[in-house]
Amino acid sequence: MSAASSGRVKIGDLPEDLLRRVVSLLSARQAVQTSALSRRWRHLWRSAPLLRIVPDEGFQTVRGLNEFVKHLLLLRDGAAPLDACVINFYCCEFDSYRYPSSDEPDVGLWLRHAVSRGAQLIRVEVYVEDEPVCLPDLPLVSNHLRVLDLRLVEIKDSLVDFSGCPLLEHLKFQGGFINARRISSPSVKHLIIDGSGFNRKFRTRISTPGLISLELEFWGSTPLLEGMPLLVTASVNLDHECRDRCANTEFWDCGDPECDDCDVMVSDGDGCVLLQGLSGATTLELTTESRVFMFRRDLMWCPIFSKLKTLLVNEWFMTSNMSGLACLLEHSPIVEKLTLQLSKEPRNFVEIEDSDKPCKQAFLFKNLNIVEIKCQEGDERVKKILKILSQNGIPLAKINVLQTKRRPRRKLSTVSKSEKHPNVN
Numbered sequence: 001m002s003a004a005s006s007g008r009v010k011i012g013d014l015p016e017d018l019l020r021r022v023v024s025l026l027s028a029r030q031a032v033q034t035s036a037l038s039r040r041w042r043h044l045w046r047s048a049p050l051l052r053i054v055p056d057e058g059f060q061t062v063r064g065l066n067e068f069v070k071h072l073l074l075l076r077d078g079a080a081p082l083d084a085c086v087i088n089f090y091c092c093e094f095d096s097y098r099y100p101s102s103d104e105p106d107v108g109l110w111l112r113h114a115v116s117r118g119a120q121l122i123r124v125e126v127y128v129e130d131e132p133v134c135l136p137d138l139p140l141v142s143n144h145l146r147v148l149d150l151r152l153v154e155i156k157d158s159l160v161d162f163s164g165c166p167l168l169e170h171l172k173f174q175g176g177f178i179n180a181r182r183i184s185s186p187s188v189k190h191l192i193i194d195g196s197g198f199n200r201k202f203r204t205r206i207s208t209p210g211l212i213s214l215e216l217e218f219w220g221s222t223p224l225l226e227g228m229p230l231l232v233t234a235s236v237n238l239d240h241e242c243r244d245r246c247a248n249t250e251f252w253d254c255g256d257p258e259c260d261d262c263d264v265m266v267s268d269g270d271g272c273v274l275l276q277g278l279s280g281a282t283t284l285e286l287t288t289e290s291r292v293f294m295f296r297r298d299l300m301w302c303p304i305f306s307k308l309k310t311l312l313v314n315e316w317f318m319t320s321n322m323s324g325l326a327c328l329l330e331h332s333p334i335v336e337k338l339t340l341q342l343s344k345e346p347r348n349f350v351e352i353e354d355s356d357k358p359c360k361q362a363f364l365f366k367n368l369n370i371v372e373i374k375c376q377e378g379d380e381r382v383k384k385i386l387k388i389l390s391q392n393g394i395p396l397a398k399i400n401v402l403q404t405k406r407r408p409r410r411k412l413s414t415v416s417k418s419e420k421h422p423n424v425n
Contacts, residue, residue, distance in 0.1 A: 016040075016044065019040075019041070019044055020044055020047055020048050020049060021048075021049065021050075023044050023045050023048045024048045024049055024050035024051075024052070025050075026052070027052050027053075027054045027056050028051060028052055028053050028054070028068075028069065028072055029056060029059075029068065030056070031045040031048055031052075032045050032072065043077075046075060046076050046077040046080065047076075047077040047080030048080075049080075049081060049082065049083040049084070050082075050083060050084045050085070050086070051076075051082060051084070051085045051086070051114065051119075052085075052086045052088075053069055053085070053086070053087045053088070053089075053110055054086075054087075054088045054089070055089060055090070061103065062091075062103040062104065062105055063103050065105065066103075066105065066106050069106065069109075069110060070106070070109075073109075073110070073113050076117075078117075081117075081118060082114065082117035082118060082119045083119065083120055083121065084119055084120065084121040084122070084123075085110070085111075085113075085114035085117075085119045085121070085122050085123075086122075086123045087107060087110055087111070087114075087122075087123065087124045087125065087126070088123075088125050088126075089105045089107065089125070089126045089127065089128075090127045091127060091128045091129060104128070104133060105126065105133065107124060107126050107133055107135065107153070108135055108136040111124060111135065111136075112136075112138075115140055115141070115142045115145065118142065118143075118144040119142075119144065119145065120144050120145060120146045120147065121145075121146065121147040121148075121149075122145065122147070122148050122149070123147075123148075123149040123150075123151070124149070124150050124151065124153060125149075125151035125152055125174075126151070126152055126153050127152050131154070132152055132153050132154045132175075132176050132177055133153050133154065134153070134154040134155075134156070135150070135153050135154065135155055135156075135159055136159070137156040137157060137158045137159060138158050138159065139158045139159065139161050139162075139163075139164050140159065140162065140164060140165055141164035141165070142164070142165050142167075142168075143165075143166065143167065144167065145165045145167060145168050146167050146168060146169050146170065147168075147169070147170040148165075148168060148170070148171050148172070149170075149172045149174070150172070150173050150174070150176065151172075151173075151174040151175055151176065152174070152175040152176045153176045153177075154176055154177045154179060155173070155176065155177070155178050155179065155180060156179050156180055157180040157181060157182065159180075160178070160180045160182070160183040160184070161182070161184055162184065162185035162187070162188065163184065163185070163186065165185070165187070166186075166187055167187060168185055168187050168188055169187060169188060169189045169190060170188070170189070170190045171185065171188045171190070171191050171192070172191075172192040172193075172194070173192070173193045173194070173196045174192070174194045174195060174196065175194070175195050175196060176196050176197070177196065177197045177198075178193075178196050178197065178198055178199075178204060179199050180199075180204055181202060181204060181205065182204065182205045182206075182207060183204060183205070183206045183207070183208070183223075184205075184206075184207040184208070185207075185208050185210075186208075186209060186210060187210055188208045188210060188211060189210055189211060189212045189213070189230075190211075190212060190213045191206075191208055191211055191213070191214050191215070192214075192215045193215070193216050193217065193218055193223075194215065194217055195217060195218065195219070196218050196219075197218065197219045197220045198218055198219070198220035198221050198222075198223055199220060199221060200220050200221050200243050201221075202221065203221055203222065203223060203224045203273065204221070204223040204224070205223070205224045205226060206223050206224065206225050206226060206277070207226045208226075208228060209226070209227060209228060209229065209230070210230055211228045211230065211231055212230055212231065212232050212233075213231075213232060213233045213234070214228070214231065214233070214234040214235070214236075214278075215234075215235045216234075216235065216236045216237070217236075217237040217239065218241075218242070219241035219242065219243070220241075220242075220243050221243045221244065222238065222242060222243070222244045222273055222274065222294050223273075224273050224274075224277075225273070225274055225276070225277025225278065226277055227276070227277060227280075228277050228278070228280055229280050230280070231277075231278065231280045231281045232281060232282050232283065233281060233282070233283040233284075234278050234281045234283070234284050234285070235284075235285040236274060236278070236285070236286055236287070237285075237287045237288070238287070238288040238289060238292040238294055238295070239288075239289050239292075240289045240291070240292075242288075242289070242292045242294065244292055244293060244294045244297075245289070245291045245292040245293060246291060246293065270301065271301050272298045272301050272302075272303065273294060273297070273298055274294060274295070274298055275295075275298040275299070275301075275302060275303055276298075276301070276303045278305075279303040279304065279305050279306070280306075280307060281305070281307065281308060282307045282308060282309050282310065283308075283309065283310040283311075284305070284308055284310070284311050284312070285311075285312040285313075286311075286312070286313050286314075286317070286328075287312075287313065287314040287316075287341065288314065288316045289316075290316055295316070295317075295324065296324070299324060299327045299328075302327055302328070302330075302331045303331065304331050304332075304333075305328070305331055305332040305335070306333065306334070307334070308332040308334065308335050309334060309335055309336045309337065310335070310336065310337045310339075311328065311329075311332065311335050311337070311338050311339070312338075312339040312340075312341055313325060313328070313338075313339075313340065313341070314340075314341045314342070314343060315340070315341075315342050315343060315381070318340065318385065318388075321388070322388060322392075325340075329367075333367075334367075335367065335368065336367075336368065336369045336370070337368070337369060337370050337371075337372070338368050338370075338371045338372070339371075339372040339373075339374060340371070340372070340373045340374070340385060341374045341375075342373070342374065342375040342376070342379055342381060342382070344376045344404075368394065368398065369398065370398055370399075370400065371389060371394060371398055371399045371400070372399075372400045372401075372402060373385060373386075373399065373400070373401045373402065374402045374404075375401070375402075375403055375404075376403065376404055376405075376406055377403045377404060377405050377406050378406065379403075382401060386399065386401075
């Protein structure tokens with residue numbers, strides 16, 4: 001019985017466009033190896049729409065990987081469109097964790113090739129020991145690039161000038177170090193900065209006037225956000241790795257000449273660093289560690305959030321009789337939903353003062369349709385918050401308390417050695 005009559009189709013019977021996509025699911029080395037299957041497969045890898053450069057078991061050294069990719073790029077069909085390029089490099093994939101600096105992966109060359117071939121999506125993730133690999137300080141120019149995802153690499157000024165990429169809409173930085181004075185793009189709509197570092201000696205300016213959504217979590221100096229009139233949703237988390245903090249005071253510049261924090265503090269003039277750029281959002285999440293003073297500083301020049309309808313803040317905004325939260329609400333005339341998120345992490349725990357005095361801006365809370373309190377089960381601070389909200393005119397019917405159960409602690413005697421040390425056989 002033939003394959004056709006039995007309803008089964010052999011992979012070799014598929015059209016070449018589908019076979020190219022099958023080849024794209026493989027690593028670059030595996031894709032090249034398919035050329036040995038048959039005459040029909042011999043050149044399919046040269047025009048595969050997705051290029052995946054990853055070190056696998058076929059490479060013993062970084063130099064060997066570099067040589068392979070160099071020849072691969074030379075032999076690819078220059079006329080074939082390249083939809084996407086994914087570069088994943090981990091030094092631990094090789095026999096030795098250490099190798100000469102001259103044998104670093106040629107990531108810059110691979111990135112330039114992907115751009116020159118008109119890739120619409122490029123993702124680069126490079127992990128090496130010690131310092132991250134620094135990408136070439138040259139601007140990207142592409143009329144095709146729409147998605148750029150850079151992870152665990154160092155980036156300098158020219159590379160983050162995206163004026164030469166008019167179709168770029170999705171931009172993500174994860175980990176690594178952004179050592180640039182300015183990130184600019186007139187076209188980017190969605191920006192994620194997740195755990196990346198910024199230079200501590202100056203503020204990086206972010207100029208993305210077409211931005212619709214923003215997620216920002218970083219270490220180092222807080223970047224300055226320029227105007228984003230089209231912004232819809234934004235989430236900003238300032239944790240303990242934010243450099244705009246002082247261990248001695250909740251305010252900036254404690255006056256102690258020996259304070260390590262204030263010694264390298266960036267000098268600012270008047271005006272907001274973050275809030276002005278976020279003022280066009282309709283949904284906003286703001287969380288901060290207790291000793292980071294950036295929001296306290298920005299609230300001195302708090303802008304009007306004329307479109308804001310949904311606001312989430314953490315417990316820092318509820319201290320000092322909710323003065324920070326009251327300031328935000330005072331400048332948010334149409335906000336409808338407020339979420340108060342209490343941290344589960346002990347290092348982020350902030351005590352909330354009990355008070356019998358209502359806020360000076362008590363009338364501001366009456367505009368809210370719903371208030372949510374997110375906390376861990378048994379958090380005693382909820383009682384104080386409910387009391388303060390009630391004193392400020394919010395009926396309990398408008399308040400929802402969403403509790404998560406505490407995870408039970410395991411006794412040390414029941415924890416095996418392998419559980420304590422996963423690497424021990």
